[in-house]
Amino acid sequence: MKRALLNTIIVATGYLASRVLGLARDVLISHQFGTSAELAAFRASFGILDLIYLVVAGGALGSAFIPVFSAALEQRRDAWRLASAVLNLTFLALVVACTTVWVFAPSLVVLTVGRGLDEAERTLTVDVLRLMLIQPFLLGVGGLAKATLETFNRFTLPAIGSNLYNLGIIGGALLGSWLGVYGLVWGVNVGAALFVLVQLPGLRAIGATYRIGREGRASSSLIESLVSPFNAEGVGHLLRLLGPRLFGQSAWQINMIAIVSLASTLGSAALAANAYALQLMMLPHGLIALSLATVLFPEMSRLYASGDRMTLRATALGGVRAVLFLAFPASAILGVLALPVLRVLFQRGAFDAASAALTTQALSAYALGLAGFAAAEVIVRAFFAMQDTRTPVIVGVAAVALNISLGWSFLRLGMGLSGLGAAFSLANLFEAAMLLALLGRRLGGLGRDFFRAIGAMILAALACVGALALLYRVSSPVWTFVAPGDAYRWPGDFLPLVVWLTGAIATGVLAYVGVAGLLRIPELDAAIVRGQRMLARVRLRFAVGNGR
Template identity: 35%
Template structure:
């Protein structure tokens, strides 16, 4: 389990690092102005549906059913399920994309109503949306293929797919943008090319597993019917987080120009530990939990959840603290070039301060939710997610007045904790998760080590203005030094406190 999670983490780290190169290129070229705001809104809409169809409800329904087929059926049945699922999903996505392209002006009006005061920005957002939406069917099929590979224990190949999106967008920004009358259109074109490359990259591995077959469309296939039944509540449940993001976009569109971009760049820094650590564990946990449930091994199921939660605490607590303390230096080092000025760094830092405390909850959700999906229970997370969504929206409307764009981030973090606590309570009450002994001492040691690291980084961060006065090379060197020092301090403190490593091995 740990080796598999590590392989996903290494691949994801590579793609995230390249993603920051991509974001630095975008920030340098477009800054946080109207064109950048238009692109981020246009890209967020297909991303919303991507997470809904690909990484959300579909994966949560598809992987458990596919794992059950692999455990109880012969390879021909598995291949038949894959072919019918990919074909049916592709047809649905094509229909959604055609409808969205036709209704693009309405979608922009609904999701960024504040842009209505600027007809030029609204028209640009509509054009960008009509291009970027073709990313949806490509990346969703790529994610579905990745789900097949994960079920068969092939984690590294699908984890590398985001590299291709980043490469395509960097190439578009550097080479294509200067050649267009409207440079930001290059980013939308790069997004579509990246989606195509993500799909093509995984097909040879799918073929090597013997599961590359001609896609077939059938809504009556028994496996497809089960997936669709599970997706019903899952679509709603997975949409909760995305609805919150869309709601934040609507509110941010009424704030000063740049608010959408400041939230985007802060969220991008949040996505690094979330993607590298939490999603790595979630990727390997869901197939494992699904197999354990299919075989009726409840004790192993509980041990796997316990293992995942211990790792979430071990890596999530210091990551959240480091993001908070080093918010300014991180943003200043990665993005403060060209059109992304010091004011933008200060404003994005406020958003990251509000996002960072919620990291531990976001990571816990990635481990707790598979505990429901693996048992093919998609209704319970929906009920919990709806409550968290309503709380998030209420807090957003309250906090946006005093905190502006940072209030949106703070509301998201608070709602995430509610979501995680309720998910944990449900697993405990249902008996699916029974914590192993030693949690109290384990938590105390992690908390003390995190406090020691936080104190060291607080001393090293200094003032943001002084940091921004440094040259680019100096910023990178200093940031690398303090990140390494913080990691060394945390590790040394854990060793001094005699953290029991045996509790971190998957039993």
């Protein structure tokens, strides 16, 4: 348990640093590009790039690789031959995918992410897309290295790699004044290379070896080189697990491409604003859900492999509760305080009041589904740990269909970016609810305590929303820099707004914690205990450092 807590802290710290750097990156980008057509081309191209990475070597491969690789290690089979075969297959798939996208880039942009852009914006998007095709290749190889290290509970180097990736993009953004959007392009490529390189010492430390051909022999022919990965023990099982997950990740990324495509019909400024809103929602999602799910996934995989179903149930449901306890207040804060948050972070330079207003529409709506989006991250990993990739894929595809149909319908009703955000939120809440119900059936029920705790968290979140909404309504006539419109002025209003926003967030958190305490939510007590332990450690180190 102590190791799991330490790993969670390492991953959470890595995600925190990554998200802070991500914010710094977006602040620089927003100042330089605002919601311009250049930035729209850059953001749009990522829809296709992410399709390659996530489907071929990102979440799809990692979710199937870790359980199979863990089982090979547990059963003392040749795990490194399996890993080498998977690397060879990944390399081959990425070469094919990137080559295909390069050739058909103009048609792909017109039919997908650039549907609502004009001819010049589409041409720029194609150029940017082609130049960044090295990124999914590097991230794909790095993603396999990350999954391997995490199987051995080595989380530090993958976390550092994610931060170096952001630093590369920040370096590119700083070159934006001279190179324009191409500074961002090369920043992405350099950052992806650093993500791979920093993990190589970790692979060497765990004894990773690369095998070619059969029984470690060099392949005697090109045909044997291509066929031998499929003959490695465990590859067939991995591919069977990968099939449904591959389909699910494809559906999910098609969903994200559809969102970009729908946003583009509102103009390039709306496309860029929608991307900012999604990035901001990913900040708490990464800190709350991804950090914990990343640590729990290998642990749940080992528990399932060892047959310890009771501990697996407690670990999975405990993870869901912990994520929801933090996600509910984060959702309330982002939803109610979207405009002040955006003004503090971005409203300066090219990111003007119109950009802030557009992004607020999307962010407020996206925030409604944060809790479902975060909870699903842990629930899906629980299914993957049980080597069930089919169930979450079926539910995920249904959620994708719901999101696209709702998004299209809401746009037809004139809801704009708010409609796209609302569709996304409703689809994610639906997915989390369905997955949770199915997980309960697999694990012998969720239990009355689980439902009681979630109900109490929802009441506490509503108290947080009420307190924030009341404070916002009272403050707007007095402090005009808070109110909607064009009253905010940079830099004069920046510090007063930071002070107000800090106080508002503290008010919301106190309301949430107060109701959580009255309703005796166990996660609050656990958070207090962890906080006290961390404070005690800091005091001890301070005392030792002063020679006491």
